Amino acid sequence: MSTSPVKVAVTGAAGQIGYSLLFRLASGSLLGPDTPIQLRLLEITPALKALEGVVMELDDCAFPTLDSVEIGDDPNHIFDGANLALLVGARPRTKGMERGDLLEANGAIFTAQGKALNEVAADDIRIGVTGNPANTNALIAMKNAPNIPADRFTALTRLDHNRAISQLAAKTGAKVSDISKMTIWGNHSATQYPDIFHAEIAGRNAAEVVGDQAWIENDFIPTVAKRGAAIIEARGASSAASAASATIDAARDWLQGSAEGDWVSMAVASDGSYGVPEGLISSFPVTTKNGDWEIVQGLEIDEFSRARIDASVAELAEERDAVSQLGLI
Template sequence: MFKILSRTFTQHMKEPVRVVVTGGSGQIAYSLLFRIASGSLLGEHQPVILQIYDLPHMQSALKGVVMEISDGAFPLVHEIIASDTPSTVYADADYAFLVGAKPRGPGMERGDLLKQNGEIFVKVGQDLDKFAKKTVKVLAVGNPVNTNALIAMSNAPSIPKENFTAMTRLDHNRALCQLATYLNTEVHNIEKLVIWGNHSPTMFPDLTYTTLHNQKIKTKIDHIWYEKEFIPTVQQRGTAIIAARKASSAASAASAAVDHVRDWALGSNGQWVSMAVPSDLYNGEYGIPIGLIFSYPIVCANGSYQLVKDLKIDEFQHNKLRITVNELLKEKEAVVDLIRK
């Protein structure tokens, strides 16, 4: 373990919170850690203690990351703890970004990742259960995120289910960009976009309720473009990035992770966001079976999140939801031995 000593703060600063990032020497974590250190996550008055994990053979690289964060002289970084020891890294964690996982490379199918990463998230769930605060907010970033979050949640029985989420904010942000380009507008003018389901090519980026300047856009978009171009482009964006840069999305994934947890912690100001959360919380709402981590339209406030309810679902939407539900059920079945009853 290596540790950077604490700093002192002016009176307007809050008490530091502990933020865990796993896979600390990887590309996503490299982008993520600097965003957290700068205050992009929790604001300019919230000091953080960075608790960074990586495997034993990655400790030299991790030491270099810690050196760079230190050299940034970030006023909000109260302390940096980097280690390959779970009891040290997860101790009293307030937030946990579960980034560490085997990345998907060229030609690798999602199914190839299930068993390889599932066992990682069994251990992560157990470690969170032992060492983190019971109020810890957890975001799975390492793929396959929905099923990994489910595995971790099931192996942390003393932490409330609602504290485990998976990241579909990257898909949400990708969809916003594609739609803003099509409509020749800025992303902040677009509201009520939804990503349903799995963070995979079966996800459903839904524009049924989406507005531009508070006006529904359904009549402004060509349905052929929507079904044949927009949806496949968003679904396959990760694959396209791998093909282009020969590596998975990194900076955009880190940015989406910050967006996800910031809105969860500080509120989304009434705006809809897409979050993959336990379906058990919603008793079959929108026909989604219990026992999954599923992406829904969500509004965040006061450190918690709520489902956007009572939306009408037409046949087109229902068919898209069924596809992504079926994939998640198959993923769950493939790792059923890793899910604690």
């Protein structure tokens, strides 16, 4: 192992997602087998004892890539020198709630954490927000960290992206590895727009391969958009292992680059592309390289897609206004 260690902070580390995420991080799924990882784990004080138990299990795995683990309840200490912060810690929704119902409960967490990151994170910090409502939590953290460039904040729509690929593969009989250029637009919520009009299956246009507009409208889009609720209904708890996996996919591609000829979905601060108001954290098709991202330009947006993107973006603007009224940004 030759490279120097990377400091990765994870919040909500004693939670459901944490229980899957930490072991994947420690075993090299994010940085590969040659880069040691230093885990910095943040929890609220009452959860620290449970977190100690998780750290005992991490020790017991004897992962060669795990350089060190530090736990605590003070973001200013845990984020100190962090190169990557995965902000997972937040209350999950339960049956019957929409993710936006969590705005007030979770918003305060991201104000404090944005401020702490602003103070103590490393200069190359990258921040991925998984905790819901992810887009607006990322906006809150970004607005509370004025010294960190806005393009260092992203929110997770990779789980939606992966769900969309999986649904499309099941419908067409294609392998997931044959599907490229999937896009999730907008909010990580029921208004999101999974778009297969630019996606490809083994190089052919996915919507043409499907050839079934009714399936796209009445089956594919709602299934992907409401998958989180379906999992809560079935499992009695929100998705965890798949969310951890997507959190790693997103961070890995951000740091190491998206595949040649493909793109990924990430919620990033809009620069006004595709008519999304500047500054909203909205999901776009992006290419990534060495910790930078770029919104894919020039995609043709027809009326069907336009209406769905606009609806999701309108919801993001409402969420922004709500947290602004709460004094969080």
